[in-house]
Amino acid sequence: MVSHHPARRGSPGPGQTRMVDTPGGIIIYTLVRKRVKNLNLRMGAGGALSLSIPYGCPDSRADQMVREKWAWITAARARQAEAPELPPLPSREKCREMLEEALARVYPLTAPLGVVMPELKLRAMRSQWGNCHWRQGYITLNTALARCPERLRDYVALHELVHFLHHDHGPGFYQKMDALMPDWRQRRKELKSCVAALERQEIT
Numbered sequence: 001m002v003s004h005h006p007a008r009r010g011s012p013g014p015g016q017t018r019m020v021d022t023p024g025g026i027i028i029y030t031l032v033r034k035r036v037k038n039l040n041l042r043m044g045a046g047g048a049l050s051l052s053i054p055y056g057c058p059d060s061r062a063d064q065m066v067r068e069k070w071a072w073i074t075a076a077r078a079r080q081a082e083a084p085e086l087p088p089l090p091s092r093e094k095c096r097e098m099l100e101e102a103l104a105r106v107y108p109l110t111a112p113l114g115v116v117m118p119e120l121k122l123r124a125m126r127s128q129w130g131n132c133h134w135r136q137g138y139i140t141l142n143t144a145l146a147r148c149p150e151r152l153r154d155y156v157a158l159h160e161l162v163h164f165l166h167h168d169h170g171p172g173f174y175q176k177m178d179a180l181m182p183d184w185r186q187r188r189k190e191l192k193s194c195v196a197a198l199e200r201q202e203i204t
């Protein structure tokens with residue numbers, strides 16, 4: 001890669017701590033300038049807020065964005081605080097055992113529909129719980145699922161199995177989920193609170 005801005009290469013640095021008065025009270029955040037196109041607001045462990053902005057974008061524009069997003073920030077922090085405590089990640093072998101068990105529990109729901117038992121691959125993923133490689137006949141499950149309650153592991157395993165029948169998230173996919181696991185929407189909601197818990201415990 002050839003950089004046009006050699007002085008700006010590498011780490012963007014620690015950032016600048018700023019304080020904004022919003023309708024929800026004072027919000028403290030870290031402002032980081034990076035080679036980005038858009039303003040990018042992120043919440044990390046413990047509700048720590050970080051905003052990356054392009055070089056040349058004024059501080060006042062960053063403050064304004066935090067002020068506009070105060071309701072989202074407050075709600076996200078509340079979700080993090082309420083998130084359940086999750087157990088630590090078990091060993092790789094134990095993860096495999098737990099996720100194979102989840103797959104074995106839900107597979108009988110899809111077997112009568114013609115789904116062939118897929119190969120199971122495990123991966124630590126940052127933004128996905130699972131993946132279905134229907135052409136190749138395997139599914140990938142996120143190892144972090146081993147930290148989540150059993151019923152949520154089952155939900156993700158079933159979701160990926162149903163992708164062998166419906167490759168996208170069209171109406172047919174959701175009809176099948178409704179038929180096989182009527183409370184899947186509730187489980188999906190619970191899984192979102194696990195995301196918040198994983199984020200809270202994230203070591204940065």
Ligand SMILES: [Zn+2]
Nearest residue numbers: 159163168169
């Ligand atoms: Zn899907």
